[in-house]
Amino acid sequence: MCPQCRAFITTKDKVCPYCNERVGPRAIDRREPGALIGGFIPHARFNTTTILLLNFGLYLATTIYSMKAGNEGAFSNIDSQTLVAFGAKFGPYIALGQWWRLVTAGFLHGGLLHILMNSWVLWDLGSQVEEVYGASRMWVIYLVSSICGFYVSDLWNPMVPSVGASAGLFGMIGAMIALGVKHQGGTGDAVKSMYIRWAIYGLLFSFLPGIDMAAHIGGLAGGFGLAYLAGLPRYEGAPVETFWKGGAWVCIAITALSFLKMYLWFTRMAQ
Numbered sequence: 001m002c003p004q005c006r007a008f009i010t011t012k013d014k015v016c017p018y019c020n021e022r023v024g025p026r027a028i029d030r031r032e033p034g035a036l037i038g039g040f041i042p043h044a045r046f047n048t049t050t051i052l053l054l055n056f057g058l059y060l061a062t063t064i065y066s067m068k069a070g071n072e073g074a075f076s077n078i079d080s081q082t083l084v085a086f087g088a089k090f091g092p093y094i095a096l097g098q099w100w101r102l103v104t105a106g107f108l109h110g111g112l113l114h115i116l117m118n119s120w121v122l123w124d125l126g127s128q129v130e131e132v133y134g135a136s137r138m139w140v141i142y143l144v145s146s147i148c149g150f151y152v153s154d155l156w157n158p159m160v161p162s163v164g165a166s167a168g169l170f171g172m173i174g175a176m177i178a179l180g181v182k183h184q185g186g187t188g189d190a191v192k193s194m195y196i197r198w199a200i201y202g203l204l205f206s207f208l209p210g211i212d213m214a215a216h217i218g219g220l221a222g223g224f225g226l227a228y229l230a231g232l233p234r235y236e237g238a239p240v241e242t243f244w245k246g247g248a249w250v251c252i253a254i255t256a257l258s259f260l261k262m263y264l265w266f267t268r269m270a271q
Contacts (some may be wrong), residue, residue: 004066005149007019011198019236024175034200044128045127046129047126047135048123048127048169049137051120052122052123054107054120055115055165056115056119058086059108059115059213061086062083064065065082067235074098076112077110078110083161083163084161084191086103086104087100087103087105087258087262088101088103089101089153089161089163089215090156092159093260094156094158095158100258100259100261101262102147103143103146103259104258104262105150106147106164107165108164109163109165109189114164118164118169119165122169125169129141132176133231133233135248136241136247137230137233137244139248139251139252139268140226140230140244140251141171143173143254144171144223144226145149145168145170145172145174145175145219145222146171146219148167148171149167149168149170149171149214149215149217149218149222149223150162150215151218152213152214152215152217152221153215157212161214166202166212167216167219168208169225170199170216170217170223171219171222171223172218172223174225174227175223175227176191176194176198177191177196177224179191179232180192181218181228186230201219207212254271
């Protein structure tokens with residue numbers, strides 16, 4: 001099937017006879033960092049697994065820090081002071097120039113139930129988005145959605161600290177809705193319908209106390225818009241694929257820089 005016009009073509013065609021689009025193996029089909037362990041675990045996608053490991057590593061670090069600060073129930077409930085110290089979204093500090101909190105907040109969690117619920121969704125949803133959009137687009141969608149979510153949260157309620165992967169998760173829901181909207185037909189309509197229901201259920205859940213609805217809305221909008229513009233992976237070597245690979249590396253660099261700034265700020269405050 002032609003990746004541009006979706007017409008059926010033969011495997012020998014190098015150029016689509018209907019739209020003159022160059023065709024070949026899609027970037028996603030080359031499995032640029034894709035399935036782990038040779039696909040032995042179907043859901044074990046590289047980016048999704050990396051994000052999960054980073055989230056749990058930070059949760060362990062915040063738990064130990066919170067316990068040392070006197071919070072005996074830290075394993076199941078991290079105190080807000082610890083979360084702010086590790087980079088939670090907090091308006092007054094962001095206003096002072098700590099923009100990196102819009103990044104680091106997406107990898108922190110406030111309690112055991114919080115991280116388990118988000119990890120459960122990420123394990124399924126992240127793998128689906130990474131398989132459909134490819135590793136490069138998935139990483140950009142996840143990070144940009146998370147930043148958009150916490151930016152909206154900061155505008156909505158800057159005085160309340162906020163953390164969690166759910167802004168990025170809503171962004172990936174938005175990405176799957178964009179897939180259904182952009183690719184009309186039976187399959188596209190089914191995808192759109194399913195993920196719109198996911199979005200509605202998630203937003204209804206956001207009315208519960210302590211849930212940051214603004215971050216969810218911002219993430220959903222950011223993920224939808226970015227994925228709609230990004231489209232699906234094209235053939236390996238296409239200029240657009242080089243662009244998205246570069247974008248993924250920029251996002252990785254921004255994430256690393258954000259955690260470096262968090263660490264430097266944390267060490268200064270601890271002195």
